[in-house]
Amino acid sequence: MKRKLVVIGAGMASGRMLEHLFEAEEQAFDVTLFGAEPRGNYNRIMLSPVLAGEKTFEEIVTHDAHWYAAHDVTCRFGETVTRIDRQSKVVFSKGGETPYDKLVIATGSAPFIIPVAGRDLPGVMAFRDLDDVNAMVAAAERPGARAVVIGGGLLGLEAAAALRARGMEVVVLHLMGHLMERQLDPAAGYLLQKELEGRGIKIHTKAQTKAILGEDRAEAVLLEDGTVYPADLVVMAVGIRPETRIAVDAGLDVERGIVVNDQMVSSDPDILAIGECVEHERICYGLVAPLYDMARVAARTLRGMPAAFRPVETATQLKVTGVNLYSAGDFADGEDREEIVLRDASAGIYKRLVLKDDRILGAVLYGDTADGAWFFDLLKKGTDVSQMRETLIFGQAYQGGGEADPMAAVAALPDDAEICGCNGVCKGKIVSTIREKGLTALDDVRAHTKASSSCGTCTGLVEQLMKLTLGDAYNPTTVQPMCGCTDLGHDDVRRLIRAKKLKTIPAVMQELEWKTSCGCAKCRPALNYYLVCDWPDEYADDYQSRFINERVHANIQKDGTYSVVPRMWGGVTSARELRAIADVVDKFNIPTVKVTGGQRIDMLGIRKEDLPAVWAELGKAGFVSGHAYAKGLRTVKTCVGSDWCRFGTQDSTGLGIRIEKFMWGSWTPAKVKMAVSGCPRNCAEATCKDVGVICVDSGFEIHFAGAAGLDIKGTEKLGLVTSEDEALEVIVALVQMYREQARYLERIYKWAKRVGYDEIRRQVLADKARRKEYFDRFVFSQKFAQVDPWSERVSGRDKHEFKPMAAIGFPQAAE
Amino acid sequence: MNDWVEIGRLDDIPRRGARCVETPLGRVAVFRTASDEVYAIEDRCPHRGGPLSQGIVHGAEVTCPLHNWVFSLETGLAQGADEGVVRTFALKREGERIFMDATTVLAMAAE
Numbered sequence: 001m002k003r004k005l006v007v008i009g010a011g012m013a014s015g016r017m018l019e020h021l022f023e024a025e026e027q028a029f030d031v032t033l034f035g036a037e038p039r040g041n042y043n044r045i046m047l048s049p050v051l052a053g054e055k056t057f058e059e060i061v062t063h064d065a066h067w068y069a070a071h072d073v074t075c076r077f078g079e080t081v082t083r084i085d086r087q088s089k090v091v092f093s094k095g096g097e098t099p100y101d102k103l104v105i106a107t108g109s110a111p112f113i114i115p116v117a118g119r120d121l122p123g124v125m126a127f128r129d130l131d132d133v134n135a136m137v138a139a140a141e142r143p144g145a146r147a148v149v150i151g152g153g154l155l156g157l158e159a160a161a162a163l164r165a166r167g168m169e170v171v172v173l174h175l176m177g178h179l180m181e182r183q184l185d186p187a188a189g190y191l192l193q194k195e196l197e198g199r200g201i202k203i204h205t206k207a208q209t210k211a212i213l214g215e216d217r218a219e220a221v222l223l224e225d226g227t228v229y230p231a232d233l234v235v236m237a238v239g240i241r242p243e244t245r246i247a248v249d250a251g252l253d254v255e256r257g258i259v260v261n262d263q264m265v266s267s268d269p270d271i272l273a274i275g276e277c278v279e280h281e282r283i284c285y286g287l288v289a290p291l292y293d294m295a296r297v298a299a300r301t302l303r304g305m306p307a308a309f310r311p312v313e314t315a316t317q318l319k320v321t322g323v324n325l326y327s328a329g330d331f332a333d334g335e336d337r338e339e340i341v342l343r344d345a346s347a348g349i350y351k352r353l354v355l356k357d358d359r360i361l362g363a364v365l366y367g368d369t370a371d372g373a374w375f376f377d378l379l380k381k382g383t384d385v386s387q388m389r390e391t392l393i394f395g396q397a398y399q400g401g402g403e404a405d406p407m408a409a410v411a412a413l414p415d416d417a418e419i420c421g422c423n424g425v426c427k428g429k430i431v432s433t434i435r436e437k438g439l440t441a442l443d444d445v446r447a448h449t450k451a452s453s454s455c456g457t458c459t460g461l462v463e464q465l466m467k468l469t470l471g472d473a474y475n476p477t478t479v480q481p482m483c484g485c486t487d488l489g490h491d492d493v494r495r496l497i498r499a500k501k502l503k504t505i506p507a508v509m510q511e512l513e514w515k516t517s518c519g520c521a522k523c524r525p526a527l528n529y530y531l532v533c534d535w536p537d538e539y540a541d542d543y544q545s546r547f548i549n550e551r552v553h554a555n556i557q558k559d560g561t562y563s564v565v566p567r568m569w570g571g572v573t574s575a576r577e578l579r580a581i582a583d584v585v586d587k588f589n590i591p592t593v594k595v596t597g598g599q600r601i602d603m604l605g606i607r608k609e610d611l612p613a614v615w616a617e618l619g620k621a622g623f624v625s626g627h628a629y630a631k632g633l634r635t636v637k638t639c640v641g642s643d644w645c646r647f648g649t650q651d652s653t654g655l656g657i658r659i660e661k662f663m664w665g666s667w668t669p670a671k672v673k674m675a676v677s678g679c680p681r682n683c684a685e686a687t688c689k690d691v692g693v694i695c696v697d698s699g700f701e702i703h704f705a706g707a708a709g710l711d712i713k714g715t716e717k718l719g720l721v722t723s724e725d726e727a728l729e730v731i732v733a734l735v736q737m738y739r740e741q742a743r744y745l746e747r748i749y750k751w752a753k754r755v756g757y758d759e760i761r762r763q764v765l766a767d768k769a770r771r772k773e774y775f776d777r778f779v780f781s782q783k784f785a786q787v788d789p790w791s792e793r794v795s796g797r798d799k800h801e802f803k804p805m806a807a808i809g810f811p812q813a814a815e
Numbered sequence: 816m817n818d819w820v821e822i823g824r825l826d827d828i829p830r831r832g833a834r835c836v837e838t839p840l841g842r843v844a845v846f847r848t849a850s851d852e853v854y855a856i857e858d859r860c861p862h863r864g865g866p867l868s869q870g871i872v873h874g875a876e877v878t879c880p881l882h883n884w885v886f887s888l889e890t891g892l893a894q895g896a897d898e899g900v901v902r903t904f905a906l907k908r909e910g911e912r913i914f915m916d917a918t919t920v921l922a923m924a925a926e
Contacts, residue, residue, distance in 0.1 A: 518831065518849045521871040521878030521885070544831040548869040548880040556880055560866040805834035805845060806822040809920040 002030045005302065006091055006098055008081045008246065009106035010035030012044055013275030013291045015062055017104065020299030022071050028303065031073045032098055034091075036107075037129055038078035040068060044129070045288060045422070045455045048155075048319050051133045052162035053499035084250040086268055102270055102302060105247055105258060109240035109276035109286070114150065118212030123219075124234040127159045139233040140166040147171070148221045148231040150209055152179040154318060156237030157196065161320040163233075164201050165499055171229045172196070173207035173221065175238075183316045183327040187341075188366045191350050195323055204229075242277040242284055257284045262308040264298040274298045280309060287314045288422045288454055315376050315421050317369070317457045324365075326372035329379050330354065331362030342393045351393055358386040371395035373461060377417040410464040419461050422454035430462060434469045442466065483522035485514050490743035494530055503535050505542055519545075526744035529631065532667050533739050536781035543798070549629035552801055553789040554611055562611060563604040565628035566618050567664065570638045570656035570676075571599025580621030588614055598635030598673060600626055612802055615790035624664075624788040631745070632667045633674075633735075636660040637685070641678030641695065650695035652678035655724055659731060665786040666778070669742040669751070672735060687715045690748040691731055696720075700727040704734060704760070705752035713749055716757050719765045733764040733774035740777075819907060819914040825851065826911065833868040833877070838920045843904055844868035845913070846888050848875055853913055854888035855904035862899060 005021075007014050010033050018031065041063040049055040068075050076095060083092040090097045111126030113119050123139070125132050136159070139145055145168050149160045152174030164170045172179075178189030179196075193203050208224035212234055220230045242257035253259040253267035257279030264272045274294040276286055285291060290312055300307035315328035331354045333339075342351040349367035353360055353375065359382050363375040374396040378385060391398040396412060413419075415428030433439065433449045445462060446453040452462045466474045481487050488496070493512065502508045505527050509519060519527070524545035531539040543551050554562035568577070581601055585593055591605040606614055615625075627634060636659050639645065641652030656676040675686035676693040686692025688708035692715055694701040699722040706715035718734065721727050737760065742751035752760055763770050793799075828834045828847040835858055836843045842858035844867050852875065858868045865881030875888045885894040886901055893899040905916040 516874060518873045520873045520876075521883060524871060524873065544829055544872065547871065552869075556866075556869060558863065558881065560864070560869075800827065800829065800834060804837050804842070805827050807837035808820045808822060808915060808917050809838040809840070 003028060003101040004099055005029035005031045005102050005104070006100035007031065007033045007104045007106060008091065009108055009275065009277075010037070010041050010075075010077060011106060011108050011275060012041060012062070012288060013108070013295050014104060014106035015041030016292050016295035017106070017274060017299045018071070018073065020296055021302060023299075024303055027072075029102070031071070032100075033068070033073050033075055033077075034079055034081050034093065035075075035077045036080045037131070039130065040064065040075065040077060042130070043454060045319070047127070047130070047133050048158035048162055050130075051127075051136060051159065052165045053137075054495050057130060081246060084246060084271075086250055086271070089270065100270075102272070104298060104302075105266070105271065105273040105277060106275045107243040107246060107277045110243045111236060112239040112241050113236050114209060114238055116209055116211050118214060118218065119236075121212055121214050122217040123214070123232060124212055124236065127155055127235055127237050128240075136163060136233065136235065137166070140168045142232065143167075144169070145232045146230055147233040147235060148173060148229050149235045149237060150221070151235075151237035151239070152176070152203065152205070153182065153237065153239070154180060154316065156235070157192075158319055159235050159237055160201050161196065161199065161323075163235075164199055167501065168233070170200075171202040171204060171221075171231075173209060173223070173229075174203065174205045175207060177205055179203065179205070180318070180327075183364075184325070184366075185331055185352060185364050187343075187352070188325070188327075188350050188364045191348060191366045192318075192323065192325060195348070240276065240286060242279070244277055247273065247277070255279050255282070262297075262310070263301045264294055264309060265301060272298050272301060281311065283311060287316065289314050289424055292423055312424075313376075313380050315372065317372075317421075317455065319455055319457065324367055324369045326365040326369040327363065328372070328376045329360070329362035331364050337361065340389075340393045353393060355385065358384050358389075360385060371397075373417060373419065373458070374413065376421075377413065380418070410461060411468055419465065420449075420451035420454070420458045422458075423450040425449050425451040427465060430465050431469050434466060439466075440470060440473060482526060483520055485509075485516040485519050485523050486512060488512060490526065490746075493527070494534075494741075494743075497530055497534055503531065503538055504540075505531065505545060521547075529667060529669065529744050533781070536784045550631070552608065552611065552798075553625055553627075553629060553793065554606070555629045557604060559605075561605045561607055563602050563628075564606055564611070564614055564618075565596065565600050565602045565626040566623035567626040567660075568600050569660050570636055570653050572638075572653060572657065573601075577621055577623070580618065580623070584614055584617045587617065596628070596635075598628075599637050600628065600635060602628070609802055612793050612799070616794045619788075619791050619794055623790075625790045627664065630667065631670050632665070633660070633663045633672050635673055637673075637675040637689075639676075639678050639683040641676075645678055647681060648678035648695070649697050650678060650700065650724075652676040652684065652693070652695050655693065655695075655700070655727065656684075658724070659728060662728060663732065663735065663778075663782075665788075666735070666739070666782060667785065668735065668739050670745050670747045672738075672748065674731075688712070689715065691734065693727060693731075698722065700724065702727060702730055702734075705749040705757070707747065707749045711749070716752065718761060729771060729775050730764055732778050733771040734760065736774040736778040737764055740774075817905070817916045818918040820917040822913055822915045824911045825853070825908070825913060828853070831872040833870075833872065835868050836915065840920055842866070842868070843915070843920070844877075845906070845915075846872055846877060848872065848888070853906050853908060855906050855915060856886065856888060856891050857902040857904075859901065860884055860886075860899075861893075861901060862897070867901065 043060040043062050046060040079093050079095055081091045081093045090099050111128050147163045147168045147170045149156045149172045152172050160170045160172045178186045179192050210224045211222045212218050213220040213222055218234045220228050222228050244254045244258050247258045248254050258266055258273040258277055260266055260273050260278045260280055264274050266273050275291050294309055297307040297309045318325045338355045340353045352364045354362040360379040365372055385392055388399050413427050417427045419427050430449050430451050439445050452459045482490055500511055508527055528542050528545040549555050554564050588610050590603045594602045596602050636656040638653045638656035642648035672690045674691045675684040675689045677684040677686045678695045688706040692703040699720055701720050702718040703715035704718050707713040738748055822836050831849050833844045833846045843855050844858040846854045858866050860867055860879040862884050865879040867877050869880045870877040876885050878885050884897050891901040891903040907914050
């Protein structure tokens with residue numbers, strides 16, 4: 001008979017505790033999990049990047065419905081526990097009574113709302129959960145909206161930077177003399193303030209809030225000194241207090257937080273408490289590392305195993321893109337303390353170490369935080385640093401021989417050096433797990449060790465460890481930079497283009513700190529595509545950043561001539577069209593005519609100068625560009641379907657033509673080839689295409705993610721739909737999702753493998769609202785994309801492309 | 816002695832793009848960079864003969880459209896791991912007008 005475990009609060013601490021609990025061979029408990037939010041456990045630390053638009057909520061979900069189901073957890077999300085009856089061992093909620101043998105309280109903390117007039121007005125909010133984030137995002141969408149953030153600590157500044165990135169006017173009010181005074185000294189606070197002011201955020205220090213003004217909703221914030229800041233949104237981020245009400249009502253021992261012993265047990269032996277709601281040896285914790293320690297200890301206590309929670313030193317990093325800041329330990333001045341300071345004003349670097357008796361007591365790093373982990377390691381171990389005092393501040397690379405190789409620094413770290421502060425994972429654990437499990441991908445290392453899975457700031461270190469352990473076998477696909485011009489990968493660049501609303505290539509290069517002035521042949525076409533995709537109406541396509549084929553709308557051949565493929569909708573042609581092609585071939589002496597794999601006719605060996613004239617002739621017969629050169633929709637191959645074939649179940653030719661007419665002209669990350677077969681005999685070979693349709697009696701089977709090139713791969717089945725209209729909508733939504741998410745030159749099958757087939761089914765098949773959004777965005781972008789490039793050029797566009805500028809040195813020209 | 820022949824105006828060439836000049840020696844590609852410098856090199860990649868004028872221009876370099884070799888427009892030297900060189904030709908600008916030294920073209924043609 002399993003015992004009953006009830007957990008109140010579905011946050012990061014209780015989530016981690018359950019993970020540890022389920023590591024056991026035998027499951028001792030039936031678990032019921034209550035959560036006040038209508039959703040399960042997500043990585044709350046990463047709400048700031050979600051607010052900034054750099055991550056989606058889906059990306060920060062830790063436990064999804066599948067996980068809870070797999071572990072038989074009864075989820076009661078959106079249901080608040082109102083009372084605990086300790087005598088009869090029952091908790092009460094709106095769903096009734098739930099009995100327990102063991103109870104874990106993990107109610108976390110509540111934001112502290114300063115008691116000023118107007119604090120209850122609509123428009124005043126905290127920054128605590130996803131609902132707050134959604135409300136702030138909605139507020140930021142109004143043009144010219146203004147925000148006042150009260151509180152210049154970690155949370156307040158992350159909120160301010162994120163809202164600013166979303167285009168709001170932002171003022172930060174901070175009670176103290178400098179920002180983040182608990183983590184930073186005044187000098188680093190100043191640098192941070194300067195950086196944020198440079199982004200257009202107004203910082204008001206020593207600001208005493210007197211009242212929030214407004215009739216029906218917040219309109220302004222009034223300070224004691226009389227200053228008034230207009231505000232559509234007021235974010236309170238002055239601090240948190242442990243959420244202990246339910247424990248107080250139950251008569252448990254509560255001081256600032258619920259009092260627990262080293263085993264995380266409260267004053268009632270059957271009730272444990274973990275997370276931000278507890279107080280251990282008079283200290284309440286707010287950072288994630290000690291909370292995860294509590295979770296581990298609580299899980300062992302529940303399993304009847306020995307464990308003890310001990311207070312730990314913690315380090316802090318600010319998660320604002322582009323701001324590097326690290327602080328650890330105690331850095332107050334003192335009689336018996338010494339300090340070492342390094343400043344480099346032009347590089348915006350400030351480093352300060354506080355020492356006592358030749359040991360590091362505290363470290364503040366701004367601008368260059370690479371040595372944070374090393375300093376923190378010396379601090380925690382109390383290492384005597386007298387031997388390296390002269391060069392200590394320059395970092396680990398300058399110790400003993402002066403290796404400048406960043407890998408050397410990581411290699412030199414001892415095995416017990418902490419790499420991931422959030423999850424308390426040290427170097428030895430990461431290296432041994434990589435070896436034992438044969439891990440080669442960052443995501444696997446995250447899954448097995450938890451390192452880099454919370455705030456992500458240690459990702460670089462973890463990757464260096466992977467490189468160190470695996471050597472050349474490590475292929476960091478997830479973070480491979482786009483090219484030598486940047487350290488950012490494709491995904492980060494795409495995300496930042498949207499988050500920062502970057503709408504030109506120079507803006508991307510400036511804001512994302514490209515290392516070259518003008519990019520290269522790898523990054524420019526990618527950036528051009530991303531901007532075309534994200535801002536179809538606003539971005540002016542940069543033809544000089546397109547590969548020659550897309551610039552002149554024909555395929556360059558090995559001898560510098562071009563090939564031309566006119567569009568034949570669904571592969572269907574006519575005598576008139578064939579005659580026109582024959583005439584063009586004769587007139588321009590085209591050496592080769594060839595039928596392609598996509599059911600089109602290719603004319604090869606055309607001189608560049610002749611292209612506009614060739615297109616003009618083809619245009620007279622009604623031909624438009626076949627985009628055989630494009631990272632875009634190429635061809636929709638069809639069979640003759642129910643029109644002719646005795647086996648045909650649907651009008652496959654008609655559907656193919658319809659899809660092609662709807663989608664031609666769209667740019668995609670890589671080429672997209674489709675096919676529609678009229679029955680499962682599949683004569684159009686739809687099951688090796690990027691997108692394929694197999695018609696059946698009951699409707700249309702949609703397939704995707706096939707390949708028949710460098711790789712050979714049969715398609716995955718997306719699902720069955722009953723009407724042609726629905727088939728079209730699903731296919732369009734699928735392609736739009738791919739357009740928005742894939743990396744440049746990444747074919748559908750590679751993208752789909754990366755994001756997961758189920759996720760794609762969920763977004764474009766199951767979730768109809770989502771499908772419609774993708775569909776609508778595609779339709780909108782087609783307004784700007786469906787222009788025949790050939791007729792444009794026949795009428796004179798880009799004519800410089802097709803003729804020489806001059807001829808010199810010939811007898812007649814020499815005169 | 817230079818023999819400067821006018822080949823066109825700066826506006827004839829798109830920024831970060833190229834145009835061709837026909838000579839008895841073959842095509843010469845005339846490039847204009849993002850910062851409006853102009854360079855002329857042989858329009859033929861030493862690797863497989865690709866038309867360099869059709870490549871993507873970045874900084875004072877061009878990437879060949881056929882197999883992505885990269886050449887310096889100033890020196891004509893292949894960049895990175897590839898080894899090769901293309902001829903460069905002298906240009907001069909007077910305001911918007913661009914001139915090419917025809918003596919080099921003719922002398923080379925006579926070789």
